[in-house]
Amino acid sequence: MTKFRVNKTKHVDQTKTVSFNFDGKSYHGFDGDTLASALLSNGVHLVGRSFKYHRPRGIMSCGSEEPNAICQINEDTDLTEPNVRATEIELYEGLKASSQNCWPSVNFDIGGINNFISQFIPAGFYYKTFMWPKSFWKKIYEPLIRWSAGLGKSPTKPDPELYDHKHVHCDVLIIGGGISGIIASKIAAKNNLRTILIEDKNILGGSTIFQKNENYKINNKYSSEWLDDEIAELQKLDNLTIKTRTSLAAYHSYNFLLAKENISDHLPLDKKNGGIRQRLWKIRADKVLVATGAIERPLVFNNNDRPGIMLANSVKKYLDFYGVSCGFNNVIFTNNDSAYETAVSLKEKGISVEIIDIRKKSNSKIVKNAEKLGVKIYWNSTIVNTFGHRKINSIELMNLSEDGSNVVGDKNRINCDCLAVSGGWTPMVHMHTQSGGKLDFRENDQTFIPTEIDENHINVGSCNGDFELEEIINNTNKKVKNFLKVSETEFDNTSVLNSKELDKRNIWLLPNYISEGKCKSFIDFQNDSTAKDIKLALREGFKSIEHVKRYTTTGMATDQGKLSNMHALGIIADTAGVKMGTLGTTTFRPPFTPLTFGSIVGRSVGKFFDIVRKTSIHEWHSQNNAKFENVGQWKRPWYYPINDEGLHDAVQRESKAARDSAGILDASTLGKIDIQGTDASEFLNRVYTNAWSKLGIGKCRYGLMLNEDGMVYDDGVTTRLGENHYLMTTTTGGAANVLSKLEDYLQTEWPELDVYLTSVTDHYSTASICGPNSKKILTKIFPDKDFSDDAFPHMSYQNAKIDEINCRIMRISFTGELSYEINIESKYGKSLWEKCIEVGKEFKITQYGTETMHLLRAEKGFIIVGQDTDGTMTPIDLQMDWIVSKKKYDFIGKRSLYRSDTIREDRKQLVGLLTDDPNEVLEEGAQIVSDVNKKPIEMVGHVTSSYFSPNLNKSIALAVVKSGKKMNGQKLIVPMENKNINVTVSDSVFLDKENKRIYA
Amino acid sequence: MFLINCPYCGERDQSEFSCGGEAHIVRPKQPTELSDDQWAEYLFMRKNIKGVQFERWNHAHGCRKWFNMVRDTSNDKIHAVYKMGEKPPVE
């Protein structure tokens, strides 16, 4: 046992030694320690360097507000994790941790040089300095910032651990297992409400659980003993679920909350057994009780950041809970009574302590108690300086003037090895404000407390501004009864012995004889912002707290300003001479404490990251060496290389085969919507630009769908299956959106129409066979069918059977070739496909993928919605005037086609481009200009599709160009990084302008 | 994360719904007779109120029905939901 472990407590098992490693050195702690308490028990205070000035920093607190003791754990493994607070992580055998943000070591730190040039690094330094010269950005500023900024290291390997999500519902959710949370849970559960209690520590009890003092008694028991009994009873209640090691991350509207449960973080690496590491709870609660407690405020004075300077209540917790004394020669610096508990506790264990109190007097029992124990108290005094490099060794104090605005008299130096500070308490209102709750400012102790507005959400205990034991118990009981509509509880007649007074003297920035510019009075320890920075920001004209915060980076570190926000506000108010309550506070955003990425994504990793949709023919494609591309969630064959063929060669071969003999494409992914109802034809008339009423049964028609703003939205072929029955196809990516858009119009604008829509995309598989030999292949598959142009004309459909299985054949073409599509129920898709391949063998049928499909349609100038259009193209821009009905009174988007903007002649319009060098293939997305000499060079358009056509034996491209319609034959330039490519505007149909091939 | 009371299905999590913007903007019956300005008014102009707003919502991952909602955008309180075609409730 080390000399700092002075006290035996039941929370730390001193028979079970745990060895761990910090910054390369081995230490021992005990079962029940946190990393921080174990380090302190070894006398280690210095645990890191500050962010900007690289000043030595020590453990300051014992909870989630810790700004300094931020560690990297499990270094050099795939489990390494940065930004772990030493105050929160439970010690386990073999834990390896190291300081962050210090190089080469915590004891010798090169960045510490910033500390000596700190006068040159004022607030807004980064904004001011790194502005110019511009050329310095890439080579000097950015690498410098990257090197010096950042906290910790990310793992370089995938996270091997499992994470989980769980949805739960409950009547009452209670956040925080301190005294208020325990009282509330007991009342709720005993009144037949399904209750969940979550607590971020591994045990319940909050700060009352280590309170063993004659001055604090409940029903004549020590408050800790009373609470022990309550917890024992609590654990027997049936409808109460207690979740320890579970911290609330976010409180969203309608009582939807996220909480993170740590399941294995406290276990040694070899005991984790591959189980779940963390579980994210998604909780929907009928009622929420927030009992998150309060955090102690530090005090702002010169050099208030040395290792060994800690929060007073944390010093007490280390002593009474973990049995560790943070020093043997303690000084307490306070403005309120609560720090006297720490003094009494230290003194009772025979440890030396003196108190500096900025108040003039206090008459409470606890102060009397301290005086009786012989604690020396310096009233009306303040600390003006501290000394000691790697740990505090002495302080200097002076008397305060009558009004507290200045220091008077002589300096007095006292030696110490630990300075415990207390500036009063700040309610943890984060949850309340996250949920949308507002705050009131309470003048007498300068705190923001929640305004209750929601009937399904209350705050109890010290997060609600009740700081004294008696208030906490009685008010919690009263509020919970009212909230849960309970008439009486076992807590109604609780007797509480209390010994503090609310007397407090608040000075946000303590005065000094040293000039302000030479003082380092830290407000935000993690981001190194000082009182001086705040004042500078105000002098420079920043007024809003949100702006000051960003300019000085106060409250913007990983602790989200838990310790700093109030002081920043207070100093702003004092400097600007306004009331603090009028400034408002900053908005707290989730998460309250950082979440791991693992817990956010849960099981949605790897192959579960997104849904993968495969057609029924997928397996065949895989076996035949297809390379796939993602189209939305679909996997579509992209091309089918033979041996070591690349993309280009494969596509050239596939394209040539499709036009020379026969090609086959899996078109199953196209969206299919079954449309039925007596008004189906009228409906199509309204959603497509062309006319549909006269389409005969058994006929197919291509349709273009616009948005109400006149821009092309989707396209596809629709077939009339019967009098009141159509089958619409959509683009693969647009299927879901088209269905939802059509539903929208049907339900909201045209409810009078008798039309029903059903998505049947997954119901059918489609094999599309094209090429001059396609008719012969079809004839072999369907020997009874007459495929002559008269019996089965272009743009028509017929029912057919393959071995008793019904299917539909559509004679439609997306490639400009003679072409048939066979639709069959999905489960027969693969056999149909295999049959086509088998029968097509003698015609050298060639499977082709999406890349070839794109090339074939580009040769014909057919658009691809989403590639040649981008939501800013009208059918007129696409030179598709022929598909826009002049006769129809109305259709979606019609009126927009003659708005002043859409009739402009200099809009970007779809054209063909031919490169002067027929072997030069343009890059898709490349910009097009007409004059490279006139600066600035005006962009007149861009390339949308570009290929080398094996059928034309030259490069072809589609592009959108300003006033393109009138530019046929004109020369343009496509400037590339190292050359200019000369092109000529052409017709967008490159092949078979007369459309003869579809009758081949 | 709202809890939305779909008029057809009951209370469901917000993740099942999508918002379709301002409600009660009726598509003009005779668009061709409108001036550019009148059409633009229908097409582009939305109020985007801070306060009580009437909105269209779709139970996209549920019954697929569209309905209307009265929501206070300043605090996300949902005051009412009602079916398409029904009159908005008067405060």
Ligand SMILES: [Zn+2]
């Ligand atoms: Zn519904």
